[in-house]
Amino acid sequence: MDIRKATSARHAAGGAGGQPAGGDEAAAGPGWRFTVPLMLGSSLNPINSSIIATTLIAIGHTFHAGAASTIWLVSTLYLASAIGQPTMGKLAELLGPRRVFVAGLTLVGIGGALGTVATNLATLVVARVILGVGTSAGYPTAMVIVRRWAAEHEPAHTGGTLGALAIAAQVTSALGLPLGGVLAAAAGWRVTFLINVPLVLIGVVMTLIWVPRDPPRAEHTADGVPPARLDVPGMVLFAGTIASLMLFLNDLHHPRWPLCALVVILLAALVVWERRTQDPFVDVRMLARNRPLSATYLRVCLTFLLNYCILYGLTEWLQETRGLSAIGVGLLILPMSVFAALVSIPFARRNLVRSALYCTAAAAVVGPAGLLLFTSDTPIWVMILITMVFGVVSGLGVIGNQAALYQQAPAESLGVAAGLMRTFTYLGAVLSSSLISLSFGDRATDSGLHTIIFALLGLGAVLFAITPSGARNLKAS
Template sequence: MTRVAAVFRVGRRSDSGGFDRRLIVPMILGSILNPINSSMLAVALVPIGRWFHASPAQTAWLVTGLYLATAVGQPVIGRLVDTFGPRPLYLTGTALVGVAGLLGVLAPTLGVLIVSRVLLGIGTSAAYPASMFLLRAEADRTGMRSPSGILAALSISNQVIVVIGPTLGGLLIGAGGWHLIFAVNVPLSAACLVLGARRLPRGSSAARRGGGLDVLGMALFAGTLTAFMTFLMNPAWDLWWLLVVVVIAGTCFAVRELRTAQPFLDLRVLGGNPPLLATYGRQWLAFTTSYAFMYGFPQWLQDSRSLGPSAAGLLLLPMSATAIAVTALTGRRPEVRGKLAVGAAAQIAACVALLTAGSGSPIWLLALTGAFVGVSQGLNGLANQNALYAQADPARMGSSAGLLRTFGYLGALSASASNATFYRDGATTTGLHELSLLLLGVSALLLVGTLVDRSLRRVGRT
């Protein structure tokens, strides 16, 4: 019996033969806490800025604070899940979400509100690694080859929340002001705590057999990633010293992890797992194109295509609907190579369509472009998640899953930096075409990386 299976069996009913479906609701509810807090804020930045008399540059830290905290927190908390089991981290993380929500409601200054967003990022980092740990443990317990249907359910639920998040945020702001988008975390947190306490297995004592925590390694990792992501958010020559910090902290981190007996990230094991490293790279590439389109395309629609905010938002619906439909249709198939190849090809098609876009482009063509992006979103995200499930060391499933999310956020920040670079004079058609050329190269690299990776042929097959 693997250590993960041993952890999971503690406190469980021995007569349960199939997948314990009581776990599905707390897993999904916990995993949507991050996307709902990310997406609702999109419509709240302006009213928050007016409330605190803050500039857009200042309120932008509400977005970047959550990204930074989540990107660093996912693998760190994932390692804690591997060490102590999913239950204590899930309950602690979701409780912190409630506290952060209350702090946001009562925040007297923008600085306190930013702190609440950072706490939200940390708190929402627990549920996804815990869910992936639980899935692996259930597979070991029941002999399931791949819980592809449940993986698809996690992916679809997150995509649905991203779609309805801005609408929900707008309704809450209209009903009671921007404070409500923070207040909603309190009942969500309470629901997670009740369900988690009643349904998640007790296994912390068995999980501690893995050894002590590499606190210094975690701190060096956090410092390296924070410096790197801060530079990505605003790449400029006067911030060169951040790259020096990245090199120094990263070197110290590598030396530490190679010398300690119980490393936070086992670089030898990770380095000896090229398929998993390739999955992380594909996640970065796929999310760079996805986020660059999601943030850059609506700006161009408003500034150069002369559409209003509502019309621009409606033109993103084909992307969202297609992503959800594709995930639902293909989610139960565990194979990933075909999904990644088609997803990369769809991104290439979208980039080519963007190169032809102009101020007179017909609406149907712009909607079709969004649909191509939706196909890639639905396929790439799910396929990378399935690939990680098959490739990661079961004993480190939590930290491995957290790293997958981290590379997705690196893609989001790379996209943000790209949009800022090509839209420095506004969201012009020329800027859109230059951005599309970059994304075309990124998408082509994603396709090549998928086709040459022979290990993908084995994922999802007996």
């Protein structure tokens, strides 16, 4: 599909927020009116992923449920998001990104309202699934919207907008934990669901006013060929593969080999089907040919595996072995999150893709090496300085890999490609939880932390080794 022909007359006639399409303003970027609703929509997934963490105990008390039951509120959103992100990206390509973006926001509002009035844990789990599916629309559709805007406003620069999407996700993910705690303490855990409703209303209004409309859906392309159809069998096979894989990876301490066999069978069936169908959900032929894009997905998985091991594994060790309170751990980790956002800004503004990836790879080695200094007696200020190195990993890793994907993915399949990047993010998160469980066992000890550190050193070395070849052909700015 030709993106230039797919954009609407309004899109061609004027930029976002009523700005003219041509001239210096278009070349400088879409503008804040265009960007703000996309930032809001893209942020709903990471904030809902983390905001629930501090309320699980209170929810358990309300419904008389233990940790084994309330953890489904976390894992179901991860699973729904891992499957939903590329699915929503595909729908955006076929139906129009703004339409899917608004539909996703609507689902978020429904999920938030349902969670607010839930009378049992099962209803709350359903609400989290709806939130996972709805919030999955934000990021991939935003990427498609930006790409289509850029196609109509060459030589416009979209690095600032892409960077804003990444930074917004980082900031809201970091704020989710303390925000959930504050909201729950002030008004109870239900408000962490209710908060989605006003955010959705604001997001829908801004999107309808400031984001250009999608073009009417054509029955035929310019060449007289029917447009691409939805590959339902491919989507079902993909969903089954990812669900089985995440369930297997979630508990490597007690591996369920029949589940692993199911993953292999479903993956083989997915590849065979997608190679034969005319309009594949996941273009496996393209992925096989486009090795730089495949390498980007591997970098994303490794980057977030490192990042989540610090966010969850290190914080567990700080509480159980170092004896810090939950608030103390949050304050210790906060500089890392703030530094991740701050260090991202200049790289995003100048679109320094290769530099961001090289810095990420270097920090992925330096950070774990610094963690070897951690013992029960390590001064707090040393811990803060070393953990800030991982701010480079999380901050520049997102900026660099997102910009790389934007360059490497075919324009007509950017929605699925962006969604797949988020899927690999969640795979990294699941792998990190298994690594932490294998290393710590029943208690987070110094020896268990060092086991994680040595594993991270190996992963950092792999990331350092594969980055130069994957970054070589990217535009420097």
